[in-house]
Amino acid sequence: MKIDPALADLVGYAVQRAHLTVMDDLRRRLRPFDISPAKLTALLLIRANPGTDQTRLGKALSINRSSAMKLVNVLAERGLVERRPGRDLRSNALHLTEAGSEALTRMVEATRVSDDAIVARLSASERATLLRLLQRVCSTGSRAPRASDAPPEDAEN
Amino acid sequence: MKIDPALADLVGYAVQRAHLTVMDDLRRRLRPFDISPAKLTALLLIRANPGTDQTRLGKALSINRSSAMKLVNVLAERGLVERRPGRDLRSNALHLTEAGSEALTRMVEATRVSDDAIVARLSASERATLLRLLQRVCSTGSRAPRASDAPPEDAEN
DNA sequence: TATTGTTATACTCTATAACTATA
């Protein structure tokens, strides 16, 4: 299948293909952990922000609190995350469990291995350049970092 | 929300965030056309490969032929694509309709506008560098270009 | 036998709207 020449010189298209390459590799290496990149990001956010609540987690992931609740349900059922009493009687404080913390350490290691494989063909200075240019692309936009491939807009958020 | 420092220097994470920025902007500018990036890619593939069949289209999009059929159904119902008799009595030959062709022209224009906005902060030489480095990242992997954000593997393909 | 399109079914992720309890 040919691709349309109208896209060949678009940075956005190159970013999209690179994203697919990255995610394919990451998903493959994450397979032993049975965790999607989006759930991994949720774990990382909880580790970096222990005690955060579901609504805030959802905002960081660009999903609404209803979807965030389902996500936390799955992670809690699997014993990776626990809900503790929050800052008031309405909210939960999310924390990694011991098992979740240990599992996350191994997942992050797999993520690093994946990243190393992806950039194996680039020199250290090329990596730094790529990182810098991508960060400038991001700062063009207005959105917060996120991990899943979520739909368009922020309906409720 | 803080992000986990373990990810800060990963190229894959930067690619992911850039992808979100790009897609958010593109989806916004494509809103008047009521078309997702994945469907746009399908139209582009059909334009670049007129007469292709559903199975091949699906492979190019990394979705199976059942999903490809649904996608074509939607595009056909909207009058953008038509199924003509194929190379044998089993297969269809996919073509853009006149309306589809005209709509696609406008969608591509919107896509270019989006891309220009995304890379507005980069100089011409920086764009070229970014494009080159991203292409090298892609060639590290083994996958074909694709447009949707499809799940992990190639089950049937 | 293999391939193409199709149908039926189900899963994942997400959204919206309404409810509850708390604030």
Added chain:
DNA sequence: TATAGTTATAGAGTATAACAATA
């Protein structure tokens, strides 16, 4: 009134399995 969590429901996008027609 506003907020946090929850529940019920729905939609998009995908997959698998089985079938018919054709090759």
